[in-house]
Amino acid sequence: MAEVWDAVVVGAGIEGSVTAFHLAKNGCRTLLIEQFPLPHSRGSSHGASRIIRKAYVQQHYARMMNEAYPIWEQVERETGTQLYMKTGGLMVGPRSSKQLAETERSLSGAGSEFERLSSDDLKLRFPNLSFPADYRAVLDPEAGVLKADKALRCFQDLFVKYGGRIHDEEKVVRIDPGDVVTVHTSKSAYKTRKLLLLPGPWAGKLLGPLGLHPPLKPVRISVLYWREKQPGTYALKKGFPVFVDHTTLHKYGLPCLEYPGIFKLCYHSGPVIDPDDRDGVAGSRGNQEIVRMMCDYVRKHFPGLESVPAIQESCIYTNTPDEDFILDRHPQYRNIIIGAGFSGHGFKLAPVVGKLLCELAMDKQPSYDMTPFSLDRFHNTATPQAKL
Ligand SMILES: Cc1cc2nc3c(=O)[nH]c(=O)nc-3n(C[C@H](O)[C@H](O)[C@H](O)COP(=O)(O)OP(=O)(O)OC[C@H]3O[C@@H](n4cnc5c(N)ncnc54)[C@H](O)[C@@H]3O)c2cc1C
Ligand SMILES: O=C(O)[C@@H]1CCCC=N1
Secondary structure, eight states: OOOEEEEEEEOOSHHHHHHHHHHHHTTOOEEEEOSSOSSOSSSSSOSSEEEEOSOOSSHHHHHHHHHHHHHHHHHHHHHTOOOEEEOOEEEEEETTOHHHHHHHHHHHHTTOOOEEEOHHHHHHHOTTOOOOTTEEEEEETTOEEEEHHHHHHHHHHHHHHTTOEEEOSOOEEEEEOSSSEEEEESSOEEEEEEEEEOOGGGHHHHHGGGTOOOOOEEEEEEEEEEEBSSTTTTBTTTTOOEEEEOSSSOEEEEOBOSSTTEEEEEESOOOBOOGGGTTSHHHHTTHHHHHHHHHHHHHHHOTTBOSSOSEEEEEEEEEOTTSOOEEEEOSSOTTEEEEEOOTTOOTTTHHHHHHHHHHHHTTOOOSSOOGGGOGGGGGOOSOOOOOO
């Protein structure tokens, strides 16, 4: 008789890999299936760096980050790999910004420290930034950079250490629900008691045949890197913080890390694409405009950077309308669990996301209120707002 797995996880991006890690650590016999050869750069989890911060507009994420940090540290200890570099995080915006006020409220509510910087403080502390006199900032002292590609590898290694199996270059092509789910791939078929779907930008393609059509939009993000005029000006080693601008749609930056002397500064939006054709016509549409807008932005606010990007790469967000994640069971097939719609901010939270999905799979009470992450919130007609 075919072996029945306790859990099959589809998708070995950061969310699937961390979820698989928690399952294996909790004694579940778990198979992690990935369509591409690992590591790959076609989804959302590739690249050397991501921002980690507690400074969130929504208090549920600020609270979850209190638990995420210790898990990141535990993985660093267990693998002997440095993954987190503390830089502090600067959230800037107009003095009247509701988002900054709400960020302060959620940091306070989560018991986390922060500093409020006036326009003069900003000028004094960060002379290589240039913002209008009616701007202010919130400084999150715990924020920093995660070494993303190393982190992904660490979680996959630990998963295997705890007895998990990884099958890469194997695409899931059909799912037959039931008390025991059958997962058909390009190479084989597997039976499992619990199926966890973490397919990143491919979520729509896997969920559709299961009768689910949440409003998910895969969006191509231009990852832009800018050369310093004077090497070291925005260096991590010199204490330059990670940065989020809350004016209109966000821009965000990370001090020089992966390419010496080159600062990563991106726009938090882009064209909707098909993940199997990320860099095709739809993906290229609007890119020139985004680059032009970012060149203007750099010229205005980062006077120490060359105002033409030195390197351009791409990555994909999978956006929900409210930018909250989907972490829920399939409404009809309760042993199928979904993690999707990480909306461009899911990396730092993956340790807690994985824990929650593991709790759902093991029929335990989830450690957090799951209302913000429910699938059925999309039946609500209220117009959502971008937050972060
Ligand atoms: C440019 C950029 C900057 C970002 N910055 C930050 C940041 O600073 N801080 C932060 O916290 N977050 C950030 N994020 C967001 C974060 O990186 C994502 O939320 C996270 O990586 C999502 O991971 P995932 O596992 O859901 O998706 P993915 O990494 O795409 O993983 C999904 C996996 O599923 C596989 N898959 C799909 N379908 C199938 C199938 N049928 N069969 C088998 N395998 C399948 C895919 O191949 C893929 O490997 C950023 C994202 C981008 C793109
Ligand atoms: O998640 C993050 O911190 C970054 C910065 C803000 C926009 C999205 N990702």
